């Protein structure tokens with residue numbers, strides 16, 4: 001039986017990477033507004049967000065950004081979905097919802113504080129965007145469909161899915177030729193590896 005796994009490719013900063021992801025039919029692309037080698041400004045992200053909006057959901061990724069800044073970035077870029085790595089209470093989620101945003105709450109593996117009302121959970125390793133795997137068998141899978149992240153690449157994603165049964169996967173470092181530089185061939189290899197996974 002073929003398994004349809006949600007795929008997000010994160011940390012995009014140029015037309016070619018966005019076009020590659022859209023051509024491959026990935027479900028979501030991420031633009032990082034947190035302090036990072038992949039950080040992009042709202043002005044530079046806005047045209048990429050518009051470029052992605054053809055069946056591939058653009059997602060703003062935030063860590064260490066005040067809620068006011070997240071709202072301002074969404075308004076400037078047209079983003080309707082945000083992935084936030086440091087939400088601590090349901091009021092923050094409610095403020096984002098009140099602005100009409102779809103909210104992905106990113107947590108570190110082992111955190112059992114739940115979704116705080118967010119629309120989806122993403123479970124990552126201790127250092128977001130570092131390309132480091134974590135012990136996928138060490139955590140109890142959250143209820144419902146959740147997204148697995150942290151050091152995924154074309155060679156380990158099938159094992160990661162088999163170990164966790166995650167609903168979706170998110171990749172950044174594992175599809176780069178050097179830190180912060182996306183490699184279209186690796187993006188294609190990653191997507192093929194996810195789509196080759198079967199449940200028998």
Ligand SMILES: O=C(O)c1ccccc1N[C@@H]1O[C@H](COP(=O)(O)O)[C@@H](O)[C@H]1O
Nearest residue numbers: 010034036128129131149150151172173
């Ligand atoms: O990619 C970043 O630099 C980043 C910075 C701050 C918060 C999140 C970030 N990216 C997210 O990190 C995970 C895993 O990335 P990796 O594949 O291990 O490099 C993923 O959810 C990205 O969206």
